[in-house]
Amino acid sequence: MSSLSYIDALPYYDKQLDDPSAKAAAQALIEAELRKTPQINDDDERLPRTIEVFPKSTELSALLDGYPSKPIRGIDTSKYQPPTIGEEPTLDELEKAEKQSRIGEGHMALRIENTSILSSHGPNAWLIRNYQLNSQLTELQSSLNNLKENVTDVNRSRRVFQEDTGKHLSKLESRWQDLIGSTVQLEMACKAMEGEVKPLRRKHESLKEEVESLEKQ
Known part of the structure; x- marks a missing residue:
């Protein structure tokens, strides 16, 4: 049997829930049913697994650790700054300063190269991506309107x-209700007739006894 056979409520037609007491009773039943429903744990196998957005970038993952509840930690730019040495530096300090200078030079060269690539190809890539996003947005809006x-x-x-x-x-x-009323009226009429029949039967028996007594004389 289909589950629809068990539905006995017509929300668009029934007005019983307009009564506050009936609404409170229904809400109490819902809450009781929810208390009996088993809760799903966070590690339930039916739930989707946590997806690592940047699984291969440990630096970016560390940068975004705790986001959005915690502010994003700023990038440490000290290793890209020009080195500072004293008036009489040691050999280790000079080697460290040279290494830091090479790091800063490489960083700036990479930034210049990236800026050049971005200025050459960025506008077209941005326009193409915007066109793709607009196409996706139009398709999603059309799907949403169809669903609505x-x-x-x-x-x-x-x-x-439900109204029909x-x-x-x-x-x-x-x-x-009409049939019930007619049945009740019929039962009452039958009771009244039974009340009228009983005296008639008693009178009939009495007359019958008188006739038998007269016949014996």
Whole structure:
């Protein structure tokens, strides 16, 4: 049997829940059912696994650690700054300063190269990506509008069906009440007739006894 056979409520037609006491009773039943429903743990296998957005970039993962509850940690730019040495530096200090200078020089060269590439190809890439995003947005909006229309059609058809069904049920209920009233009236008439028949039967028995006594004389 289909599960629809067990549905006995017509939300678009029934007005019982307009009563605050009935609404409170229904809410109490819902809360009791929710308390009996088993809760799903965070590590349940049916839940999707946590996806690492940047699994191959440990530096970026560390930079975004705790986001958005924690502010993003700033990038340490001290290793790209020009080195500073004293008036009489040691050999280790000079080697460290040279290494830091090479790092800064390489960083600046890479930034210049990236800036050049960005200025050459960035505008076109940006326009192409915007075109792709606009196409995706148009498609998603069209899908959303179709879904909203489908939801509206379903709700409209449900409302029409429930209102027609509710009217039919109201007619059947009225007919049932009429039949119950007719049955009660018939039972009352039968009781009244039984009350009238009993004295007639007693009188009939009395007359019958008188006739038998007269016949014996």
